[in-house]
Amino acid sequence: xxxxxxxxxxxxxxxxxxxxxxxxxxxxxxxxxxxxxxxxxxxxxxxxxxxxxxxxxxxxxxxxxxxxxxxxxxxxxxxxxxxxxxxxxxxxxxxxxxxxxxxxxxxxxxxxxxxxxxxxxxxxxxx
Numbered sequence: 001x002x003x004x005x006x007x008x009x010x011x012x013x014x015x016x017x018x019x020x021x022x023x024x025x026x027x028x029x030x031x032x033x034x035x036x037x038x039x040x041x042x043x044x045x046x047x048x049x050x051x052x053x054x055x056x057x058x059x060x061x062x063x064x065x066x067x068x069x070x071x072x073x074x075x076x077x078x079x080x081x082x083x084x085x086x087x088x089x090x091x092x093x094x095x096x097x098x099x100x101x102x103x104x105x106x107x108x109x110x111x112x113x114x115x116x117x118x119x120x121x122x123x124x125x126x127x
Contacts (some may be wrong), residue, residue, distance in 0.1 A: 021091065021110060021117040023080055030078035030097055030106070035066030042119035043111060049123040069124065073099040078106070088112060090120065096127060103127035 022041045029037035039046060039062040046062045048055060050069050057065060075097050082094040090111045097104040105127040111120040 020115070021083075021086065021093075023083065023093065026108070026119075027078050027080065027095070030095070031076060033070035033074055035063040035070060038066060038119070038122070039063045042122075043113065046119055047121035049121070049125075051125060073102065073104070075099040075104075086112075086117075090117065097124065 026038060026041060029035075039059045042059060042062065045056055045058060048057055048062055048065050050065065055065070077098040078095055080093050080095040084091040084093060090109065092107060092109045095106040095108070097106050103126075105123075105125050107121075107123040107125075108119055109121040110117040
């Protein structure tokens with residue numbers, strides 16, 4: 001009987017890990033140019049590198065930095081093209097962001113903190 005509970009618990013925990021990385025939320029936020037939703041999935045301090053300009057920002061500052069980017073490069077399409085293997089420490093993902101015919105590569109590193117994946121760094125570069 002204890003083997004049954006162990007297997008059931010293991011299955012539930014492994015299923016729960018897949019839903020913890022907010023991929024869908026981030027995709028929708030990029031498509032709707034919503035910086036608050038993106039940084040809301042981040043740690044209290046987020047490293048952001050946009051087209052070579054890098055800094056470590058609080059969530060409110062990070063939101064302003066992304067808002068400025070979205071104002072200059074409004075987009076309508078975003079999709080993840082690669083999702084790294086999840087580990088106890090974190091993972092990363094790569095996506096494509098389109099703005100007025102320009103393609104940008106977005107790399108997001110997630111840190112696993114208290115069993116939640118939070119954005120640790122976000123890089124946007126010409127694709």
